[in-house]
Amino acid sequence: MSWILPIGAILSEVAATLALRMASQPGARKAWFAAVGVGYLTAFTFLALTLAHGMTIGVAYGIWAASGVALTAIAARLLFGEPLNRVMTAGIVLIIGGVLMIELGAAH
Template identity: 70%
Template sequence: MSWLFLAAAICCEVAATLALRMGSRPGGRPAWFAAVAAGYLAAFGLLTLALRAGMGIGVAYGIWVACGVALAALASRVLFREPLTRVMGLGIALIAGGVLLIELGGAH
Protein backbone atom coordinates (compact mmCIF):
# COMPACT_ATOMS: atom_id res chain seq x y z
CA MET A 1 0.00 0.00 0.00
CA SER A 2 2.92 2.33 0.66
CA TRP A 3 3.88 2.24 -3.03
CA LEU A 4 0.37 3.22 -4.05
CA PHE A 5 0.43 6.16 -1.63
CA LEU A 6 3.84 7.22 -2.95
CA ALA A 7 2.71 7.01 -6.59
CA ALA A 8 -0.35 9.13 -5.81
CA ALA A 9 1.83 11.63 -3.92
CA ILE A 10 4.16 11.97 -6.90
CA CYS A 11 1.23 12.52 -9.28
CA CYS A 12 -0.23 15.22 -7.01
CA GLU A 13 3.14 16.94 -6.66
CA VAL A 14 3.76 16.98 -10.40
CA ALA A 15 0.22 18.24 -11.05
CA ALA A 16 0.75 21.02 -8.50
CA THR A 17 4.05 21.98 -10.10
CA LEU A 18 2.46 22.14 -13.54
CA ALA A 19 -0.39 24.23 -12.11
CA LEU A 20 2.23 26.58 -10.66
CA ARG A 21 3.69 26.97 -14.14
CA MET A 22 0.23 27.70 -15.56
CA GLY A 23 -0.51 30.31 -12.91
CA SER A 24 2.83 32.06 -13.33
CA ARG A 25 2.57 32.42 -17.11
CA PRO A 26 1.81 35.88 -18.49
CA GLY A 27 -1.96 36.16 -18.36
CA GLY A 28 -2.14 33.18 -15.99
CA ARG A 29 -5.22 33.00 -13.83
CA PRO A 30 -4.92 33.18 -10.04
CA ALA A 31 -7.27 30.19 -9.77
CA TRP A 32 -4.33 27.98 -10.73
CA PHE A 33 -2.75 28.78 -7.37
CA ALA A 34 -5.65 27.06 -5.59
CA ALA A 35 -4.75 23.93 -7.55
CA VAL A 36 -1.12 24.41 -6.53
CA ALA A 37 -2.01 24.56 -2.84
CA ALA A 38 -4.40 21.62 -3.05
CA GLY A 39 -1.92 19.52 -5.02
CA TYR A 40 1.00 20.09 -2.66
CA LEU A 41 -1.21 19.54 0.39
CA ALA A 42 -2.46 16.26 -1.06
CA ALA A 43 1.07 15.24 -2.04
CA PHE A 44 2.47 15.74 1.46
CA GLY A 45 -0.52 14.01 3.00
CA LEU A 46 -0.06 11.01 0.72
CA LEU A 47 3.68 10.95 1.38
CA THR A 48 2.89 10.85 5.10
CA LEU A 49 0.63 7.85 4.49
CA ALA A 50 3.39 6.10 2.55
CA LEU A 51 5.78 6.63 5.45
CA ARG A 52 3.20 5.41 7.97
CA ALA A 53 2.71 2.30 5.84
CA GLY A 54 6.37 1.43 6.42
CA MET A 55 8.33 2.98 3.58
CA GLY A 56 11.70 4.42 4.60
CA ILE A 57 12.15 8.18 4.23
CA GLY A 58 15.35 7.85 2.17
CA VAL A 59 13.71 5.56 -0.34
CA ALA A 60 10.41 7.47 -0.43
CA TYR A 61 12.00 10.88 -0.83
CA GLY A 62 14.52 9.67 -3.37
CA ILE A 63 11.85 8.11 -5.55
CA TRP A 64 9.64 11.18 -5.05
CA VAL A 65 12.41 13.48 -6.27
CA ALA A 66 13.54 11.33 -9.19
CA CYS A 67 10.05 10.70 -10.50
CA GLY A 68 9.01 14.30 -9.87
CA VAL A 69 11.96 15.70 -11.80
CA ALA A 70 11.54 13.29 -14.69
CA LEU A 71 7.76 13.66 -14.99
CA ALA A 72 7.86 17.46 -14.62
CA ALA A 73 10.56 17.75 -17.28
CA LEU A 74 8.68 15.50 -19.70
CA ALA A 75 5.33 17.16 -19.05
CA SER A 76 6.79 20.66 -19.40
CA ARG A 77 8.28 19.62 -22.73
CA VAL A 78 4.91 18.41 -23.98
CA LEU A 79 2.67 21.07 -22.42
CA PHE A 80 4.85 24.17 -22.51
CA ARG A 81 7.38 23.33 -25.23
CA GLU A 82 10.24 23.81 -22.76
CA PRO A 83 13.63 22.39 -23.71
CA LEU A 84 14.61 18.84 -22.84
CA THR A 85 18.21 18.42 -23.95
CA ARG A 86 20.47 15.40 -23.88
CA VAL A 87 22.34 16.90 -20.95
CA MET A 88 19.07 17.27 -19.06
CA GLY A 89 18.20 13.68 -19.93
CA LEU A 90 21.58 12.58 -18.58
CA GLY A 91 20.87 14.50 -15.38
CA ILE A 92 17.54 12.73 -15.00
CA ALA A 93 19.24 9.38 -15.59
CA LEU A 94 21.87 10.16 -12.95
CA ILE A 95 19.17 11.07 -10.45
CA ALA A 96 17.35 7.81 -11.20
CA GLY A 97 20.61 5.88 -10.84
CA GLY A 98 21.30 7.50 -7.49
CA VAL A 99 17.84 6.61 -6.24
CA LEU A 100 18.35 3.03 -7.42
CA LEU A 101 21.60 2.85 -5.44
CA ILE A 102 19.84 4.17 -2.34
CA GLU A 103 17.11 1.56 -2.78
CA LEU A 104 19.64 -1.24 -3.24
CA GLY A 105 21.66 -0.03 -0.27
CA GLY A 106 18.58 0.07 1.93
CA ALA A 107 17.74 -3.54 1.10
CA HIS A 108 20.53 -4.85 3.35
Protein backbone atom coordinates in the same frame (compact mmCIF):
# COMPACT_ATOMS: atom_id res chain seq x y z
CA MET B 1 -0.33 -0.63 -1.44
CA SER B 2 3.20 0.37 -0.48
CA TRP B 3 3.88 1.85 -3.93
CA ILE B 4 0.44 3.40 -4.51
CA LEU B 5 1.06 6.06 -1.87
CA PRO B 6 4.46 7.32 -3.10
CA ILE B 7 3.22 7.26 -6.69
CA GLY B 8 0.27 9.41 -5.57
CA ALA B 9 2.72 11.79 -3.86
CA ILE B 10 4.88 12.03 -6.97
CA LEU B 11 2.01 12.59 -9.39
CA SER B 12 0.36 15.16 -7.11
CA GLU B 13 3.60 17.09 -6.73
CA VAL B 14 4.24 17.08 -10.48
CA ALA B 15 0.68 18.24 -11.16
CA ALA B 16 1.06 21.05 -8.60
CA THR B 17 4.35 22.16 -10.12
CA LEU B 18 2.87 22.20 -13.62
CA ALA B 19 -0.11 24.17 -12.29
CA LEU B 20 2.37 26.63 -10.77
CA ARG B 21 3.83 27.13 -14.23
CA MET B 22 0.34 27.86 -15.56
CA ALA B 23 -0.42 30.19 -12.63
CA SER B 24 2.70 32.23 -13.39
CA GLN B 25 1.52 33.10 -16.90
CA PRO B 26 0.33 36.68 -17.44
CA GLY B 27 -3.44 36.84 -17.14
CA ALA B 28 -3.66 33.37 -15.57
CA ARG B 29 -6.85 32.41 -13.81
CA LYS B 30 -6.76 32.36 -10.03
CA ALA B 31 -7.99 28.75 -10.14
CA TRP B 32 -4.46 27.68 -11.08
CA PHE B 33 -3.25 28.87 -7.67
CA ALA B 34 -5.93 26.74 -6.01
CA ALA B 35 -4.71 23.76 -8.04
CA VAL B 36 -1.17 24.44 -6.84
CA GLY B 37 -2.26 24.44 -3.19
CA VAL B 38 -4.43 21.35 -3.51
CA GLY B 39 -1.70 19.52 -5.43
CA TYR B 40 1.03 20.19 -2.88
CA LEU B 41 -1.29 19.46 0.05
CA THR B 42 -2.22 16.16 -1.59
CA ALA B 43 1.43 15.36 -2.30
CA PHE B 44 2.48 15.94 1.32
CA THR B 45 -0.49 13.94 2.58
CA PHE B 46 0.49 10.99 0.40
CA LEU B 47 4.11 11.36 1.50
CA ALA B 48 3.07 11.36 5.17
CA LEU B 49 0.93 8.26 4.61
CA THR B 50 3.87 6.60 2.87
CA LEU B 51 5.98 7.20 5.98
CA ALA B 52 3.17 6.00 8.24
CA HIS B 53 3.09 2.73 6.29
CA GLY B 54 6.74 2.10 7.15
CA MET B 55 8.84 3.41 4.28
CA THR B 56 11.94 5.15 5.63
CA ILE B 57 12.26 8.91 5.12
CA GLY B 58 15.47 8.61 3.10
CA VAL B 59 13.94 6.20 0.62
CA ALA B 60 10.54 7.93 0.44
CA TYR B 61 11.91 11.44 0.05
CA GLY B 62 14.64 10.34 -2.36
CA ILE B 63 12.19 8.60 -4.64
CA TRP B 64 9.62 11.40 -4.36
CA ALA B 65 12.03 14.23 -5.06
CA ALA B 66 14.05 12.54 -7.80
CA SER B 67 11.03 11.17 -9.63
CA GLY B 68 9.32 14.54 -9.37
CA VAL B 69 12.28 16.32 -10.95
CA ALA B 70 12.50 13.83 -13.82
CA LEU B 71 8.76 13.75 -14.55
CA THR B 72 8.42 17.53 -14.29
CA ALA B 73 11.24 18.06 -16.80
CA ILE B 74 9.67 15.61 -19.25
CA ALA B 75 6.17 17.03 -18.80
CA ALA B 76 7.42 20.61 -19.18
CA ARG B 77 9.01 19.63 -22.48
CA LEU B 78 5.80 18.01 -23.71
CA LEU B 79 3.35 20.62 -22.41
CA PHE B 80 5.28 23.88 -22.59
CA GLY B 81 8.02 23.22 -25.14
CA GLU B 82 10.73 23.82 -22.54
CA PRO B 83 14.24 22.64 -23.41
CA LEU B 84 15.28 19.05 -22.77
CA ASN B 85 18.71 18.52 -24.27
CA ARG B 86 21.15 15.60 -24.12
CA VAL B 87 22.77 16.73 -20.90
CA MET B 88 19.40 17.10 -19.20
CA THR B 89 18.30 13.71 -20.52
CA ALA B 90 21.50 12.17 -19.15
CA GLY B 91 20.66 13.76 -15.80
CA ILE B 92 17.23 12.14 -15.86
CA VAL B 93 18.84 8.77 -16.60
CA LEU B 94 21.20 9.31 -13.64
CA ILE B 95 18.24 10.22 -11.43
CA ILE B 96 16.50 6.98 -12.38
CA GLY B 97 19.68 5.05 -11.62
CA GLY B 98 20.03 6.83 -8.29
CA VAL B 99 16.45 6.04 -7.29
CA LEU B 100 17.04 2.38 -8.17
CA MET B 101 20.21 2.35 -6.09
CA ILE B 102 18.38 3.88 -3.11
CA GLU B 103 15.65 1.27 -3.36
CA LEU B 104 18.12 -1.61 -3.72
CA GLY B 105 20.20 -0.29 -0.85
CA ALA B 106 17.16 -0.04 1.38
CA ALA B 107 16.33 -3.69 0.69
CA HIS B 108 19.54 -4.86 2.39
